Amino acid sequence: MIGILLVNTGSPKTCKREDVKFFIRAMLSDPYVMTVADWFRPVLVNGIILPFRQFPSTRHYEMIWDMSCDDSPLLHHAKKLAEKLEQQTEIPVEVAMRYGEPSVQAAFERLLAKESRLHEVIVLPLFPQYAESSYKTVVDHVGQVFYKRPYPFRLKFVEPYFDHPAYISSLAERIKPYIGEGFDKLVFTFHSLPLSHVEEGWNKGKDFDYVYQTKETIRLLIKALAIDPRKTRLVYHSAMGSKWLKPDLDDTIKELAGAGTNKVIVVAPGFAADNLETLYDINIKARELFQKEGGTDFSFVPCLNHEDYWVESVIKIIT
Numbered sequence: 001m002i003g004i005l006l007v008n009t010g011s012p013k014t015c016k017r018e019d020v021k022f023f024i025r026a027m028l029s030d031p032y033v034m035t036v037a038d039w040f041r042p043v044l045v046n047g048i049i050l051p052f053r054q055f056p057s058t059r060h061y062e063m064i065w066d067m068s069c070d071d072s073p074l075l076h077h078a079k080k081l082a083e084k085l086e087q088q089t090e091i092p093v094e095v096a097m098r099y100g101e102p103s104v105q106a107a108f109e110r111l112l113a114k115e116s117r118l119h120e121v122i123v124l125p126l127f128p129q130y131a132e133s134s135y136k137t138v139v140d141h142v143g144q145v146f147y148k149r150p151y152p153f154r155l156k157f158v159e160p161y162f163d164h165p166a167y168i169s170s171l172a173e174r175i176k177p178y179i180g181e182g183f184d185k186l187v188f189t190f191h192s193l194p195l196s197h198v199e200e201g202w203n204k205g206k207d208f209d210y211v212y213q214t215k216e217t218i219r220l221l222i223k224a225l226a227i228d229p230r231k232t233r234l235v236y237h238s239a240m241g242s243k244w245l246k247p248d249l250d251d252t253i254k255e256l257a258g259a260g261t262n263k264v265i266v267v268a269p270g271f272a273a274d275n276l277e278t279l280y281d282i283n284i285k286a287r288e289l290f291q292k293e294g295g296t297d298f299s300f301v302p303c304l305n306h307e308d309y310w311v312e313s314v315i316k317i318i319t
């Protein structure tokens with residue numbers, strides 16, 4: 001018998017400051033995310049980043065949190081996707097997060113409670129493009145949890161699906177209604193990365209090359225949408241320093257508004273589900289910036305979340 005485990009980055013338990021601080025600390029204590037000397041990481045995180053970042057981050061989480069829902073947007077969408085996948089496939093499906101809860105161990109236990117004869121768990125890290133700070137850290141963490149106990153099943157990891165036809169067609173379906181009435185620029189934005197991470201992946205080859213994979217996703221998407229590539233931009237958002245991947249979303253948005261570009265559509269194909277980075281950084285911050293610079297028509301395309309066609313595509317990606 002087979003089970004499926006969906007894994008994403010994670011979120012704070014609530015949007016209260018203590019929970020946000022706890023989550024950011026967990027994330028930034030990961031050597032795959034903060035690639036500095038081990039002795040320096042706690043100094044940097046606890047002494048320099050957290051004392052400042054916890055306040056704006058909490059405000060941003062408060063702005064995007066649906067108070068009628070117990071979970072963060074990211075976790076809410078992951079649970080809904082799992083529910084729909086389970087219904088559709090009649091295979092047990094669980095969700096785990098790299099940082100915080102639900103933990104990988106608890107998800108394994110829940111899968112076994114649903115099906116004691118499990119012999120294989122298919123692990124889908126919900127990241128289309130490879131990055132050590134997203135895909136690799138999830139694979140590493142799930143492996144570490146797995147080897148701590150004698151679980152009666154084996155693991156099968158799904159590779160980054162940046163060029164999978166089912167992913168591309170779901171994205172195209174998501175974007176089509178937004179471009180249907182005409183547009184001036186379609187901006188594809190991906191999470192930025194430190195240049196050192198980018199260079200390391202690039203040296204290892206295409207399977208580890210984040211920039212290659214973002215470009216390939218966009219090339220295939222432009223083809224699937226049959227749009228003019230000159231009406232698109234590839235940018236990166238949420239950089240935490242100057243030596244991060246560019247062009248930057250905010251700079252591009254300002255430039256487009258300044259140049260009188262009327263109808264701008266922004267989509268973030270690198271995220272499987274809406275989260276702080278899409279709901280705040282794009283839908284609130286970039287939108288405000290566009291309007292402040294004189295732009296009028298800004299549309300944000302939500303992530304694939306738990307759309308029915310995405311459920312169908314996930315089945316194709318994992319089989």
Ligand SMILES: C=CC1=C(C)c2cc3[nH]c(cc4nc(cc5[nH]c(cc1n2)c(C)c5CCC(=O)O)C(CCC(=O)O)=C4C)c(C)c3C=C
Pocket residue numbers: 009010011012024027028032033034053057072074127131133134191192193194197240270271274275276277
């Ligand atoms: C594509 C996926 C992601 C990559 C790659 C990634 C790299 C990365 N992130 C940080 C630092 C932070 N990320 C934070 C939130 C966050 N990150 C991702 C995804 C990727 N990160 C998501 C989906 C989220 C949001 C989770 C949610 O609850 O909605 C945060 C915390 C929030 C904040 O203060 O901005 C930090 C910090 C680094 C340093 C990094 C690569 C080195």
Ligand SMILES: [Fe+2]
Pocket residue numbers: none
């Ligand atoms: Fe992040």
